[in-house]
Amino acid sequence: MTNYDMITVLGPTACGKTSLSVELAYMLNSEIISADSRQIYRGMDLGTGKDLCEYKVNDKDIPYHLIDIADPGYKYNVFEYQHDFLEAYNDIKSRGITPILCGGTGMYLEAVLKGYRLIPVPENPELREKLEKKSLQELTEMLSSYKKLHNSTDVDTVKRAVRAIEIEEYYKSKPAEYRDFPMINSVIVGLDIDREIRRQKITKRLKQRLDEGMVDEVRGLLERGLTPDELIYYGLEYKYLTLHVIGELTYQEMFIQLETAIHQFAKRQMTWFRGMERRGLKINWIDASLPMNEKIDAIKQMLD
Template identity: 70%
Template sequence: MERHELITVIGPTASGKTTFAVALAGYLNSEIISADSRQIYRSMDLGTGKDLSEYVWKGKQIPYHLIDICDPGYKYNVFEFQHDFFQAYKEISSRGKLPLLCGGTGMYIEAVLKGYKLFAVPENPELREALKDKNLEDLETILSAYKKLHNKTDVDTVKRAIRAIEIEEYYKRQAPGISEYKPLNSLIIGLDIERELRRQKISARLRQRLEEGMVEEVRKLIDSGVQPDDLIYYGLEYKYLTLYIMGRLTYKEMFNQLEIAIHQFAKRQMTWFRGMERRGFHIHWLDVTLTMEEKIEQVIKLLNK
């Protein structure tokens, strides 16, 4: 029987990753490590879809890690995630449990599964100055020319795209990296959701979160002193809601543009996961319409192979 060191649950936004991971962790007496580039921020709850109330299985609280570990406004990165992940991974493993990684940030997931050697990349003022007048489309074209791995799924603002190019330029000057951590033998479970169902779930969830107070959440962040530009940097919900609060979009414009952006983001996530398969990762895809019991049963069979 193959020995797995980790279970990884991936899938696009609105595919039900959290609900499934919690049930699976409960069944296996495991703990969850989040692989979401925005759920690490405190007070950014509705916009990131933390759904912390879901971390309960049959009345039992399921422990989670790497959620609510940074203040909003901070620019967390994959280098920090890799180190934080392995710290949490060692703690969970030391308790005799099989850790469960769950999220949709492809670069974070790939960085820990492969153990890539990463660096804390400093700012490059000259490069930023040279790129400051370029639009997002121009920056994405520049970024696409780089051979190295980068998480293009999250590049939906000019600042994030410039930072991505800055990282790639820095890595060009580094010696070929050996792995800092050993690669992990993970059972990777992908939640496969049909495109139209995914679109329906995304739209329904967006309306629900707006009704639950997502606009007020962003207002509170701004009132607490978080700079609007920092929130825009985080993209998606925080970008469009901030633009609405600042009066640069009407409510209807905000909703329509944000809905389109989330659909595009989910498509980019799936493109990343398909790319992982081409890069040698074996992903076991489960139909999201299966019952929870059927999904768990299939994972148990894979673990016992």
Template identity: 65%
Template sequence: MNNFELITILGPTASGKTGFACKLAYDLNSEIISGDSRQVYKTMDIGTGKDLDDYTVNGKQIPYHLIDICEAGEKYNIYEYQHDFHKAYTDIKQRNILPVLCGGSGLYIESVLRGYSLVNVPENKNLRKELEGKSLEELSKILGSYKQLHNSTDIDTAQRAIRAIEIEAYKKDNPLEQNEYPPINSLIIGIDIEREARRAKISKRLKARLEEGMIDEVRSILDKGVAPEDLIYYGLEYKYITLHILGKLSYNEMYSQLEIAIHQFAKRQMTWFRGMEKRGLTIHWLASSLPDDEKTDRVKSLL
């Protein structure tokens, strides 16, 4: 008996991890904790791929946590996520339920599995002024100079790169001595999708989401008073669509650049997950093409 305290379902974007996690949670009478860095934001639905319909399985609503917990435009961070995760995790465990953590934000997931010691890093105005005007490539090189890198899977804007550098600079000058949360013994399941299949699904999904009104979603958020730079900060869909709405990119330029960026993002996600394995976490990979019933049986055999 492994005495697992959690089941973690992870995988790159478009791998089908959410749908499977919901069906697994239904079968195990469980609840899902999101491990996605952008689904925490209200009204950012299509662009973050919340797919809330997936959370209804055979007419039953699967309870979920850490989705729609803060307003669009806010700067939610890993420190807040770790605390919010443990609040939800403790609540679920106290009801004798084995929680399911599901997502694609590698750093968020690893932070709770390994019990990262984190602090709420304050804004460093002098450092931000020093970094202002540098290109994303220059900022990425600076970020890479730190021995213990902050999340690099979704650093696709200068703002996010500057924030990552700010965090690393703070950690360098403020060493942490002990963890606030212990590591969690989790069964980790990775949904492995073949590269070309993943690329095809990403392209098909992007087209569908644009047809579903993703541009209108972004425009609605801007109309509510969220500053364009705050949406651009979130990267990917919100970066490129905002630039399109502002007239800085044509529709075709937006579509093409966004599609490339999502493909690159999925590749970085997989690099992170492979890094987790090198850092000592065991991930049991299951083919995305495997029927969900077979995936569920495989998970049960590992519990």
């Protein structure tokens, strides 16, 4: 354990990251830092798959960080994530504990594990006004014209595309006034799940969360004053459920399109993780279908 500053558990959606991290935290008397770009939002629970009930083992609550830290509608970004991560990380380390970073948002994970030095990018009202009437296809084409491409696979709304262009314009015109970010020596564990098993788990989990009231969760967020566009911005569940609630999709259309989108998202996650490996991060892959005790034993061997 003394060789590592942190343990990271990553993998695609529905692979069992949370349950493994919780068991590991219980064994090591550790605490979990979330690396999920949507679980930071309060009230967005079923749609983001927080599964907070899982953060308990044998009546012991496992402490977690960076979940429920922002109000829905707020445009949280990776620069803020780095700042909030460091606060949580330093707090945990100051108490002599080795943190566990758990999540599937590749950009958040890589920003921490590679020590990216980022500039906070302010909004550009003039640029936004110029872009506001352009279609998603036009914006995507504009985005692809930049030498330094944004992660366009996640740009599935006009607002996301505009923000991506805004960031690229800012980086192009501003000097690199980067802030320092410490290099953290982490053992990285990846959960590798068979594609067909992953698809089955995604479909089962989607049906379960719909049964638990995911449509009502979206209705509640809209009743609290969020606009449909603000919810659609968050993509996946919130995009398709909102379209259903406002009458643009039937329930069946919503389910089919959302199920397909989640499968595609999981595939993009794996593509990002493989890219992380190409960019120099060593990910120790474990078969997600192994019994929990065997996965824990495999991680113990890595730590030893």
